[in-house]
Amino acid sequence: MNDLRTRIIGIARHRLSTDGDGVTTLVAFHGCPLHCRYCLNPQSLVEDKNFRSYSPEELYVETRIDELYFLATNGGVTFGGGEPCLRPQFIHKFRELCGGGWQINIETSLNVPTANIESLLPIVNTLIIDIKDINAEIYRNYTGQNNDLVIDNLKVITRQNRQNSCIIRLPLIPNFNTDADRIASRATLEALGFTKFDLFTYVIRK
Numbered sequence: 001m002n003d004l005r006t007r008i009i010g011i012a013r014h015r016l017s018t019d020g021d022g023v024t025t026l027v028a029f030h031g032c033p034l035h036c037r038y039c040l041n042p043q044s045l046v047e048d049k050n051f052r053s054y055s056p057e058e059l060y061v062e063t064r065i066d067e068l069y070f071l072a073t074n075g076g077v078t079f080g081g082g083e084p085c086l087r088p089q090f091i092h093k094f095r096e097l098c099g100g101g102w103q104i105n106i107e108t109s110l111n112v113p114t115a116n117i118e119s120l121l122p123i124v125n126t127l128i129i130d131i132k133d134i135n136a137e138i139y140r141n142y143t144g145q146n147n148d149l150v151i152d153n154l155k156v157i158t159r160q161n162r163q164n165s166c167i168i169r170l171p172l173i174p175n176f177n178t179d180a181d182r183i184a185s186r187a188t189l190e191a192l193g194f195t196k197f198d199l200f201t202y203v204i205r206k
């Protein structure tokens with residue numbers, strides 16, 4: 001399965017209720033379609049040969065050391081990044097290896113091909129979706145990309161009635177959006193049936 005090898009920029013164990021239920025291990029993939037002004041993981045965009053490449057089998061061996069924690073707390077592995085939804089085949093194979101006992105969560109921008117989201121929804125427990133802002137102009141100014149795919153993928157999730165499996169992150173981003181913008185974004189998302197929101201403010205360190 002060498003064709004599924006992918007670079008991992010970090011693995012963080014023993015996280016408690018920060019990116020999914022129970023005890024989780026966060027696995028951060030390299031690569032992202034966005035170029036956010038205040039990127040939280042800029043190393044995901046850097047071409048660094050020091051990042052280790054893993055096969056799904058190698059990652060499973062490394063993470064199963066915490067299987068007892070996962071099973072006891074309804075935890076598991078959260079894939080972040082970067083953008084994990086760029087690697088749906090890798091995540092599918094990992095699910096085959098770990099079975100159904102672990103929670104598989106994804107931290108995603110949803111700015112990926114719709115086919116990727118359709119492929120992942122049947123095997124993922126929770127999607128933690130970083131929306132930035134629903135307003136297309138604000139989104140483009142902040143990320144450098146359009147949010148058309150984001151909107152399309154939100155509709156895919158809605159059609160499959162998976163809104164309750166999602167946590168929507170709506171940040172207040174200094175110099176990019178306002179409280180009124182965030183209220184408008186939330187209203188649009190609530191109209192689609194999303195109910196779980198994580199509201200916070202980016203702290204910009206100069």
